[in-house]
Amino acid sequence: MTTAKTGAKNAGIAILLVDDHPVVRQGYRRVLEHQDDFHVVAEADNAANAYRAFKSHQPDVVVMDISMPGASGLEAIRNIRARDADARVLVFSMHSEAAQVKAAFGAGASGFVTKGSEPAELIAAIRAVARGEHAMSDDVARVLAMDSLTPSKSALDQLGEREIEILRQIAAGSTKEQIASNLNLSTKTVQNYHYLIKAKTGMRTDAQLVRLAVECGLANL
Amino acid sequence: MTTAKTGAKNAGIAILLVDDHPVVRQGYRRVLEHQDDFHVVAEADNAANAYRAFKSHQPDVVVMDISMPGASGLEAIRNIRARDADARVLVFSMHSEAAQVKAAFGAGASGFVTKGSEPAELIAAIRAVARGEHAMSDDVARVLAMDSLTPSKSALDQLGEREIEILRQIAAGSTKEQIASNLNLSTKTVQNYHYLIKAKTGMRTDAQLVRLAVECGLANL
DNA sequence: ATTCCGTTGGGCAAATTTCCCGATCTGCAT
DNA sequence: ATGCAGATCGGGAAATTTGCCCAACGGAAT
Numbered sequence: 001m002t003t004a005k006t007g008a009k010n011a012g013i014a015i016l017l018v019d020d021h022p023v024v025r026q027g028y029r030r031v032l033e034h035q036d037d038f039h040v041v042a043e044a045d046n047a048a049n050a051y052r053a054f055k056s057h058q059p060d061v062v063v064m065d066i067s068m069p070g071a072s073g074l075e076a077i078r079n080i081r082a083r084d085a086d087a088r089v090l091v092f093s094m095h096s097e098a099a100q101v102k103a104a105f106g107a108g109a110s111g112f113v114t115k116g117s118e119p120a121e122l123i124a125a126i127r128a129v130a131r132g133e134h135a136m137s138d139d140v141a142r143v144l145a146m147d148s149l150t151p152s153k154s155a156l157d158q159l160g161e162r163e164i165e166i167l168r169q170i171a172a173g174s175t176k177e178q179i180a181s182n183l184n185l186s187t188k189t190v191q192n193y194h195y196l197i198k199a200k201t202g203m204r205t206d207a208q209l210v211r212l213a214v215e216c217g218l219a220n221l
Numbered sequence: 222m223t224t225a226k227t228g229a230k231n232a233g234i235a236i237l238l239v240d241d242h243p244v245v246r247q248g249y250r251r252v253l254e255h256q257d258d259f260h261v262v263a264e265a266d267n268a269a270n271a272y273r274a275f276k277s278h279q280p281d282v283v284v285m286d287i288s289m290p291g292a293s294g295l296e297a298i299r300n301i302r303a304r305d306a307d308a309r310v311l312v313f314s315m316h317s318e319a320a321q322v323k324a325a326f327g328a329g330a331s332g333f334v335t336k337g338s339e340p341a342e343l344i345a346a347i348r349a350v351a352r353g354e355h356a357m358s359d360d361v362a363r364v365l366a367m368d369s370l371t372p373s374k375s376a377l378d379q380l381g382e383r384e385i386e387i388l389r390q391i392a393a394g395s396t397k398e399q400i401a402s403n404l405n406l407s408t409k410t411v412q413n414y415h416y417l418i419k420a421k422t423g424m425r426t427d428a429q430l431v432r433l434a435v436e437c438g439l440a441n442l
Numbered sequence: 443a444t445t446c447c448g449t450t451g452g453g454c455a456a457a458t459t460t461c462c463c464g465a466t467c468t469g470c471a472t
Numbered sequence: 473a474t475g476c477a478g479a480t481c482g483g484g485a486a487a488t489t490t491g492c493c494c495a496a497c498g499g500a501a502t
Contacts, residue, residue, distance in 0.1 A: 023248075023338060026252050027245060030251040030252065031248055115244055115245055117243070118243050122244055160447085160448055162449065170426075174428075176489095185451090188450090189450055191489075192451070192492095195490065205391075207393065207395075207431045209428070210427075210431040382480095383479075383481090384479090384480095406480095406482090407482065409483075410480085410481055413482070414481095415459085416461080419459095
């Protein structure tokens with residue numbers, strides 16, 4: 001029952017949990033705290049709070065679900081890494097699309113584990129990233145391996161980050177005015193992206209774009 | 222440590238957990254077993270196993286995530302209810318689409334709680350359905366209430382046969398030229414239908430139309 | 443330094459959307 | 473029969489959007 005107020009660095013691994021679902025978060029917390037060298041020092045339910053919590057708690061490992069409403073979890077990872085290059089972020093995601101995994105590591109994540117993995121895999125991954133290593137669950141490794149074998153599998157590889165974000169919002173059903181407002185762009189720029197995305201991916205209709213986005217794990221339903 | 226082999230009915234509430242994500246399932250289990258009148262008597266990770274587990278354990282309440290790979294969770298609910306009309310199934314879902322909620326209750330669910338709810342809401346809902354009542358979390362109630370206010374009831378009821386066919390093809394990704402050709406219409410007529418469908422359903426973008434079509438079972442993926 | 447690329451937008455003709463309307467062809471009730 | 477309601481099919485015209493080009497800027501790579 002060491003409350004680890006001043007400096008828990010010597011004892012165990014201080015963890016920040018980020019997930020927008022309270023029940024799910026509670027669940028992880030209990031699972032993780034069963035390991036007696038783990039201490040969940042803070043929780044957050046969105047990207048902004050995650051960054052704030054990171055600043056004030058300086059956890060050893062951030063365990064983060066990147067599919068959150070509002071600002072992308074990738075944003076949060078970048079913010080955290082910008083502030084502390086030694087920060088360890090372990091992404092804990094529902095999906096395991098190659099593009100998403102790459103994006104996560106590109107943003108500075110140290111690990112990627114899907115929610116379909118066994119608890120033991122999560123725990124092992126947390127220990128690994130705390131040690132400074134990189135880690136990913138078996139299914140993620142398999143997806144990534146398959147992806148590296150195919151030449152142009154994802155279709156998202158050819159899209160820039162902004163383009164992907166706009167594709168996601170289009171697929172989510174947002175109007176271009178909403179997207180422009182969300183991203184602080186002119187509607188004209190959003191239109192241009194919309195055109196560019198269709199040109200790059202070879203899709204002819206918006207419906208095809210939605211299907212593409214869903215296939216790539218950018219959107220659900 | 223009562224193993225509840227012969228009859229735990231008198232003591233507490235026997236629960237069957239169904240969710241395809243092991244870590245998530247473990248998490249709920251711990252959260253629920255913190256209530257000392259709850260007993261998680263079995264777990265299942267898909268619809269078929271859920272039905273088998275229900276038969277052999279006869280739980281008081283089944284807590285089920287309906288978004289599982291393979292057979293629909295709705296199928297599982299229907300199977301369970303077909304075998305035991307008194308079975309209580311509480312759906313514990315990621316999303317809270319009005320259509321999904323209705324489908325769940327239509328299949329025989331006694332409650333619907335989203336994973337975004339507070340643990341206390343889940344726990345209260347389990348107690349309620351165990352008592353034979355119906356329960357849903359606040360956000361689900363809000364979504365359902367909003368839905369019942371909109372004139373777009375089932376969304377498809379207000380569409381004619383041709384309109385539905387065109388909506389399906391739009392959702393399938395066909396261009397209006399392809400649709401016109403498929404149905405022997407002028408592209409102009411297809412355009413008019415496209416407009417009409419959006420007007421009738423209240424959808425603003427094609428992406429929203431795709432989602433609507435998918436929700437209504439008109440298109441898959 | 444220079445080149446490439448992602449991002450942001452302007453411009454403008456061509457295409458599309460958005461509504462409005464009328465014409466058939468049902469079925470159904472008067 | 474007659475009429476009425478509604479589904480289906482398209483014309484027309486204004487408003488809007490798309491398709492595609494170009495320009496400017498900052499950052500990363502060379």
